[in-house]
Amino acid sequence: LTLSEAQRDDGHLRPIAQMLARIHELDARPLTTARDVGHRLPSVCRHFSLMLCSILRAQNVPARPRCGFGAYFTRGKFEDHWVCEYWNAAQKRWTLVDAQLDAIQRKALRIDFNPLDTPRNKFIIAGDAWQMCRSGSADPANFGLTHIHESGSWFIAGNVLRDLASLNRMEMLPWDVWGLMEMGDDSLTDEKRTLLDRVAALTLAGDDKFADLRAIYESDARLRVPPVVFNALRNAQESIEN
Numbered sequence: 001l002t003l004s005e006a007q008r009d010d011g012h013l014r015p016i017a018q019m020l021a022r023i024h025e026l027d028a029r030p031l032t033t034a035r036d037v038g039h040r041l042p043s044v045c046r047h048f049s050l051m052l053c054s055i056l057r058a059q060n061v062p063a064r065p066r067c068g069f070g071a072y073f074t075r076g077k078f079e080d081h082w083v084c085e086y087w088n089a090a091q092k093r094w095t096l097v098d099a100q101l102d103a104i105q106r107k108a109l110r111i112d113f114n115p116l117d118t119p120r121n122k123f124i125i126a127g128d129a130w131q132m133c134r135s136g137s138a139d140p141a142n143f144g145l146t147h148i149h150e151s152g153s154w155f156i157a158g159n160v161l162r163d164l165a166s167l168n169r170m171e172m173l174p175w176d177v178w179g180l181m182e183m184g185d186d187s188l189t190d191e192k193r194t195l196l197d198r199v200a201a202l203t204l205a206g207d208d209k210f211a212d213l214r215a216i217y218e219s220d221a222r223l224r225v226p227p228v229v230f231n232a233l234r235n236a237q238e239s240i241e242n
Helices: 005-012 016-026 045-058 103-108 126-135 153-167 190-204 207-219
Strands: 063-070 078-088 093-097 123-125 143-145 228-231 236-239
Touching (some): 045 063, 063 153, 123 126, 143 153
Antiparallel strands (some): 063 123
16 A cells, blocks of 8 residues: 555654544544555554554553563664553562564565563563663664664663653653754763663563652653654654643
8 A cells, every 4th residue: 555645644643542543534433444556544563552652541451552672673683663561460569572474574574473471581671772782682683673774772762761751651652852852862862871771770670660750740841741842854843632
């Protein structure tokens, strides 16, 4: 399917309510009815993750989208990606689910794991990626988005902030930019790296540190999602309420 400009524009929808409204505009039948390809909502990994998260929350299952990097798209690379993480009550652990991986993608990518329990060495949460590179156990040049030829510590830092925001129920687009996010590793001063060390640690620390996670997000304007963000794909400032 070759997407029209209008269809591509649907990929900029942020709130789940707008996504659902658009799905019903395209096809008014119940959500449980499969649509043909031309009447679906064009989506990226973030949209799949937010949709699953919303479905689970509606059933009182704790869930949140997580921002990071997938190791299963390009050999030797960690590609910019989102999955959903939910609380598995039976096993008493947070479990990663890649809701984007349908049968076609599983075959094409030769997926050798269960996407309903994605291993954490296959999907690297942004905070883990940051710590791996800071410790020298991974190369920042391998983390990014291959098809746009962008990678590096600055790219990982941006995803650390997006993951922090998501944990604070601000699930932004992968190309939304605000606050501390800047292109180029030269933008990461020692002070910024130290702050990101703290943020990364808190995003990985577990539920008992959630109050600290909330506190650091609320206390620093460089970390919080502002009312207006920069949409890098549209090259425009946008209100997140629209």
